[in-house]
Amino acid sequence: MAENPIVIAGAGLTGATAAEALRQGGYGGEIVLAGAEDQHPYIRPPLSKDFLAGREDAQAALVQPPGWYAEHGVRLLRGTTVESFDPGARTVTFSDAITLKYSQLLLATGASPRRLELPGAELEGVHYLRTLDDSESLHTLLATGNQRLVVLGMGWIGMEVAATARQLGNQATIVGRGEIPLASALGGTIGSIFADTHRREGVLLRTGRRPMEILGGNGKVSGVLLDDGERLPADVVLAAIGAVPNTAVAEAAGLTVSNGIDTDQRLRTSAEHVFAAGDVARAYHPVYGAPLRSEHWANAIAQGKTAAAAMLGRDASNDDIPYFYTDQFGIGMEYSGYFPWAAESEPVFRGSYQDPDKLEFIAFWLRGGKVVAGMNVNIWDVQEPIQDLIRSGRTVDAADLSNPDKELTSL
Incomplete structure (x- = not known):
């Protein structure tokens, strides 16, 4: 009798990566990959950058060519979600009401944008x-130029979209509760840069x-009212105020959830034969010794591979930096790195970070004398030694970190 399939709930980068890794790992059974969108799996970074700007088409964002899934025996269910599952019976029920038994289940359900709760939030625009x-709709509006864009939120998505919009010839205004953009991700010094x-x-x-209200007339956006009374004119408003992990199906099944689906370092959830990965997973990280939830694309790839290895019963650890x-x-x-671990320290700089016409530097954050995070701006091929420093847990002299004559690989 054939083994029941591995079911992957979520056909984003995490789910598609896991399906590929299962095949590369020698798994010969059936794989069912179900995703809410009527799209082939794609990566998200271009949505606020090259695809939004019109420099790339949708094909460039695909994880695999459309024909890859059928060629590799992956049953891709587009426009289909896992509505519920029963860990005891090991069954999933899809949005088309079909119920299927599974051998292993991977929850890669991702996250959804946090919604605005303001008067006028449902206005067109x-x-x-x-x-x-979403990105295609924004591109259609911004590609013409001369649009007045107001971005609510000073995180990565908001800042990237504002930059792209300006480069397309639009006005852009960013609104945020904090005093410095990106401070929660990089701290005040670099956020100010x-x-x-x-x-x-x-x-x-x-x-x-x-923001207090989205202003409009005849059902369309015309501006944003701020708490100090200022009215910002707007043709387009982007709400970029964070994302919420899609945990509802896991909660309904009785899994342990706390700002994401809790997992161990092998990405196993509290239910046997059920794993979670990607934006939705709050996974234990052995390097940091704590559970972390990351919404970045590199994490989606790393955890997709880790989940596949774990489902195949092999050595697997959620230890990518x-x-x-x-x-x-x-x-x-x-x-x-993981910025909450670095938030209490000021960065140590190597290179030029104060001259706006020559931003070329590396920044390191230390905790207890150990490097816990590092970034490079307009300097390349240094991420591997930065990650090695983080992973090693070695105590490092700040003077050596700031000295450009000291090779990072020697520290």
Whole structure:
């Protein structure tokens, strides 16, 4: 009798990576990959960058060519979600009401944009950015130029979209409750570098402000009212105020959930034969000795592979160092680490970070004398030694970190 299939709930980067890793790992049974969107699995970083700008088409964002899934025996169910599952019976029920037995289940259900709770939030012209369709809709509006974009939120998505919008010839204003953009991800010193760069490129920042109402007429957006009474004119409003992990199906099945589906370092949930990975997983990380939840694309790939290895009964550990990157105007940046562990320390700089015309530096964050995070701006091929320093747990002299004559590999 054939073994019941491995079912993957979520056809994003995590789910598609897991399916590929299962096949590469020699799994010969059936794989069912179910995703809510009527799209082939794709990666999300281009949605706020090259795809939004029109420099890439949708094909460039695909994880695999469309024909790959059938060729490798992966049953891809587009526009289909796992509505419920029973860990005891090992069954899943899909949104088309079909119920299927599984041998292993991977929950890769991702996250959804946090919704605005303001008067006028349902007006035409209010957008979120999570899907390919979302990005295409924004591109159609912004590609013409001369649009007035107001971004609510000073995180990565908001800052990247504002940069892309300006480069397409639009006005852009960013509104955020904090005093410095990206401070919760990079701290105030480096957040200020990004803020100053945006200002020089003509982006308006309204920091320390809160939106009170989305203004409009005839059902369409016309502006945003701030808490100090300022009215920002707007043709387009992007709500970029964070994401919420899609845990409802896991909670209904009785799994342990706390800001994500809790897992061990093998990505096993509290239910036998059920795993979780990607944006939805709050997974124990052995390097940091704590559970972490990461929404970055590198984590989706790493955990997709880890989950596949674990489902195959092989050595598997969620021990990749969190990594992400951004491109905003003249800033090309890569970052490794988990910022909450670095938030209490000021970065140690190597290179030029104070001259806006020559931003080329590496920054390190230390905790107890050990490097817990590092980033490079407009300097390349240094992420491997940065991650080695983080993983090693060695005590490092800050003077050596700031000295460009000291090879990182020697520390």
